[in-house]
Amino acid sequence: MASDSRTEVKLMEAVPVPPLNLAAQFAAIRAELLDELQAVAESGYYVLGPKVAAFEEALARYCGVKHALGLSSGTDGLLVALMALGIGPGDEVIVPAFTFFATAGTVVRVGARPVFCDVAPQTFNIDVAQAERRITARTKAIIPVHLYGQLADMPALLAVAARHNVPVIEDAAQAVGATLPDGRMAGALGRMGVLSFYPTKNLGAMGDAGALLTNDDDLLELARKLRVHGSGHTYYHDRVGGNFRIDALQAAILTIKLKHLDRWTAQRRRRAARYTELINAAGLAPEHVRPPQEIHGRHVYHQYVLRVDRRDELMAFLQQRRIGAGVYYPLPLHLQTCFAGLGHKAGDFPHAEKAAADVIGLPIYPELTDDQQDAVVGALTAFYRR
Numbered sequence: 001m002a003s004d005s006r007t008e009v010k011l012m013e014a015v016p017v018p019p020l021n022l023a024a025q026f027a028a029i030r031a032e033l034l035d036e037l038q039a040v041a042e043s044g045y046y047v048l049g050p051k052v053a054a055f056e057e058a059l060a061r062y063c064g065v066k067h068a069l070g071l072s073s074g075t076d077g078l079l080v081a082l083m084a085l086g087i088g089p090g091d092e093v094i095v096p097a098f099t100f101f102a103t104a105g106t107v108v109r110v111g112a113r114p115v116f117c118d119v120a121p122q123t124f125n126i127d128v129a130q131a132e133r134r135i136t137a138r139t140k141a142i143i144p145v146h147l148y149g150q151l152a153d154m155p156a157l158l159a160v161a162a163r164h165n166v167p168v169i170e171d172a173a174q175a176v177g178a179t180l181p182d183g184r185m186a187g188a189l190g191r192m193g194v195l196s197f198y199p200t201k202n203l204g205a206m207g208d209a210g211a212l213l214t215n216d217d218d219l220l221e222l223a224r225k226l227r228v229h230g231s232g233h234t235y236y237h238d239r240v241g242g243n244f245r246i247d248a249l250q251a252a253i254l255t256i257k258l259k260h261l262d263r264w265t266a267q268r269r270r271r272a273a274r275y276t277e278l279i280n281a282a283g284l285a286p287e288h289v290r291p292p293q294e295i296h297g298r299h300v301y302h303q304y305v306l307r308v309d310r311r312d313e314l315m316a317f318l319q320q321r322r323i324g325a326g327v328y329y330p331l332p333l334h335l336q337t338c339f340a341g342l343g344h345k346a347g348d349f350p351h352a353e354k355a356a357a358d359v360i361g362l363p364i365y366p367e368l369t370d371d372q373q374d375a376v377v378g379a380l381t382a383f384y385r386r
Contacts, residue, residue, distance in 0.1 A: 015371050015372055015374075015375035016322035016323070017322070017323045017324060017363045017368075017372045017375055017376055018324045018363065019324030019325070019326055019363050020200055020324070020363070020365055021365055021367045021368075022199060022200075022204070024367040025365075025366070025367060028367075029256060029257070029260060032256050033253060033256055036252045036253065036255070036256055037249065037252070037253070039252070040248050040249050040252050043248075045248055046247060046248050046249065047245055047247055047248060048070075048245055048246070048248065049248050050248075051248040051249075051251045051252045051255070052070050052246055052248055052251040054251070054255060055068075055070055055246075055251035055252070055254055055255045055258075056068045056069060056070050056211075056251075058255055058258055059195075059211055059213075059254075059258065060213070062185075062258060062261070063176075063185045063186075063187050063188050063193075063213055064184065064185050064188045065187070065188045065193070065213045065214065065215055066214070066215045066217070066220075067213065067214050067215070067216075067217070067220040068211050068212070068213050069211060069212045069213075069214075069220060069223050069224060069227065070209065070210075070211050070245075070246035070250075070251055071209070071210045071211055071212055071227060071244045071245070071246055072208060072209065072210065072243070072244045072245060072246060073196065073198070073208040073209065073210045074102065074171075074173040074194055074195060074196025074197070074198065074210035075102040075105075075106060075196075075210070076210060076242070076244045077173075077194035077195065077196070077210040077211060077212045078102060078103065078106040078143070078169070078171060078194050079106045079109060079110065079242070079244070080212055080223050080226050080227065080241075080242075080244055081169045081192045081194055081212060081223070082106060082107065082110045082112070082141065082169070083110060083226050083239075083241070084192070084219050084222045084223045084226060085140065085141060085167060085169075085191075085219075087107075087110055087112050087140045087141060088110050088111045088112060089111035089112065090112075090138065091111075091112040091113070091138055091139075091140040092112060092113045092114075092115045092136060092138040092139045092140065093107045093112050093113070093114055093115065093139070093140060093141045093142070093143060094115045094116075094117055094126075094131050094134055094135065094139060094141070094142045094143070095107065095114050095115070095116060095117065095126075095142075095143045095145075095333070096116070096117055096118075096119050096125065096126040096127075096143075096144070096145050096147075096333075096352070097116040097117060097118060097119065097332045097333050097334045097348075097349040097352035098118075098119045098124060098147070098329065098332050098333070098349075098351075098352035098355050098356060099145040099147055099171070099329070099333065100145075100173070100328075100329065101333065101336070102173075103143055103145055103171050103333075104116070104333050104339070107143075108338075112140070113138075113342070114333070114339070114342070115134050115136075115139070116333060116334045116342075116344065116348075116349060116352075117130050117131045117134055117349070118130050118349040118350065118351045118352055119147075119349075119351050119352050119355065120153070120351070121351045121354070121355070122293050122295060123147070123150055123152070123153075123293065123295055123296065124147045124148065124305070124355055124359075125144065125145065125146065125147055125150065125151075125152035125153065125296075126142075126144045126145065126152050126153075126157070127351070128152075128153050128156045128157045128160060131144075131157065131160065132160045132163075132164070135160075135164050135166060139164070139166050140166070140167075141166060141167050141168070141169050142157065142160075142161055142166055142167075142168050142169070143168075143169045143170075143171050144157055144168065144170060144171065144190075145171040145173075145174075146170065146171065146172050146174060146175035146178055146186050147174060148174060148292070148299075148301070148302055148303040148304075148305050148328070148361075149174050149175050149178055149202070149299050149300035149301050149302035149303065150175070150178060150292075150294065150295070150296060150297075150299040150300075151175065151178050151179070151180060151186055151296040151297050152296065153296055154170075154180060154189045154190075154296070155180070158189065158190070161190075167190070167191035167192075168189070168190030168191055169190055169191065169192050169193070169194065170186065170187050170189060170190040170192070170193035170194065171194055172186040172187040172193050172194060172195055172213075173194060173195060173196035173198075173201070173210075174196070174201065174202075174302040174303070175187070175300060175302065176195050176201070176202055176203045176261070176300070177202065177203075177261055177262070177265045177298075177300045178297065178298055178299060178300045179297045179298040180296065180297040181296075181297045187213040188213060188215075191214065191216065191219070192212055192213065192214045192216070192219060192223075193212070193213040193214070194210065194211070194212055194213070195210055195211045195212075195213065196209075196210050197209040197210055197211070197250070197254055201302065202261065202264065202265065202268070202300055202302050203254065203257055203258060203261050204257070205250040205253055205254055206249075206250065206253055207247070207250055208250075209246050209247070209250040209251075209254065210246075211246075222239075225238060225239060225241060226239060226241035226242065226244065227241065227242075227244040227245055228241065228243070228244075228245060229241045229242065229243065263366075264366045265300050267366035268300060268301040268364060268365070268366055269298075269299070269300070269301060271301070271304070271364055271365075271366070271368050271373065272292070272299070272301040272304050272364060274370075274373055275291070275304055275362060275364070275373060275376075275377065276291045276292075278373060278374070278377040279291055279306075279377060279380070282377055282380070282381045284377075284380055284381065284384060288308065288309050288380075288384040289306050289307070289308050289309075289380060289384075290306060290307040290308075291306060292304060292305055292306070301364055303326075303328055303361040303364065304361060304362045304364040305328065305359050305360070305361045305362075306359070306360055306361075306362065307355075307358045307359060308358055308359075308360050309358070309384075311327070311357065311358050311359070311360055313383075314360060314380070314383055315327065315360060317379065317382075317383045318376075318379055318383075321375075321379050323363065323375065323376055323379055324363050325360050325361060325362055325363065325376075326360070326361045327359065327360055327361070328359065328361050329356060329359075330356055331356055332349060332352040332353055332355075332356050333352075334348055334349055334352070335353070362376055363376065
C-alpha cells in the first residue's frame, strides 16, 4: 500500500497541470484564425464595421435573442445595461454577495447602491427568496450571476421580478452556452444579458471583449448609441455614453471560435464528469471534497469548483506540485474595503462567506488530458490521505 502511494505521488509530481492552455486552443484552429486575422488587417476596417455586424448576428442566433451588441468587455456590458435603464443616484440594484467584483462595481459607477444578497449553497447563485425580501421602492434592477457556468434559478427569479415590476440584467459573463432544461440560453432570459469574452472564458477573444443581449428594440438602439459616446450620428450626442466599442479583430476571432463552442462545451462537460467520477472513486466525497451539483439545466463549467476542507492548505499543496488551481473568490463583496460604507459586517451573508472560505477551482478546459486529471485527483488524494 505504501508503495502504491509513493507511485501515485511520483506520477502526480511528474505531470504539471496549468490552469488553462490557450496555446493549445489556438493551435487546433490556427489556420482559420490566421486567415481571418489577415483579412481584417488587409481590410483597413479595425473598429466596428462588417466583421462586428457579422459576429453580432451569429451570436444573437446562437443565444436565441433578437439582438446582440458587441462591446469592449463584459464589465462595460453591465455598465451599458445599467445606463440604458437610466439607473443612477438614489437607485438600488440587488446583486449577489459572492461573485466577481464587476457585478457590484458597475452599480457604484452609475451612482446607484448595490444591495447585497446571499447565495444558494448548492449552486453559489443568488438566493431568490432573499432577493425578493430585499426589494424596495428604490430597487431598479436585479442582477443574477450565472456563476462558474451554471444558471441561477431564473424561472423563480423572473416570477419575482414580474411581481414587483423590476427588470433583470443577467450577468452571464461565465455562462455562454449554459441552458435551462427547456433549452433557453443564459443571457436570453432577462430584460438584458451580458457576456464576457475575456481570453480565459469559454468563448474567449485575444484581448478584452463582451456583448449585450436583448429582445428589446428600444434598449438595443439606446445601447448602440451609448457604445459610441451616446451618439446616433457622428458628433451629435443624445446622451452621455462612453467608448464601449468592440474591435473588428476581436469580433472576427470570436466569429470563428463561436463555431467550435458547442464542441468545446461538450468536452468541458466530459472533463467535469470525469473529475467527479475520479473524486468519488478515490473516496474523497463527501468527507473532504464536495463536487459541484448540476441543478438548473446545462452547466458549461467555466470553472469546476469544489468545496473542500482546509482549503488554503490544499491550495499551497497543489501549487507545490505545479497544479494550477484557483480560488474564485476569496472575499465576498460585502466585506471588500471599497464597500465598507454600506455598513456590512462578517456574518451578514453566511453562505457567501462560507463559499469564500472553502471553494477551490480545479483546472478545466477542453484540452485537459486524462493524465492531467489523474494527477490533479492524485494530488487531492495524497493531501487528504497523508
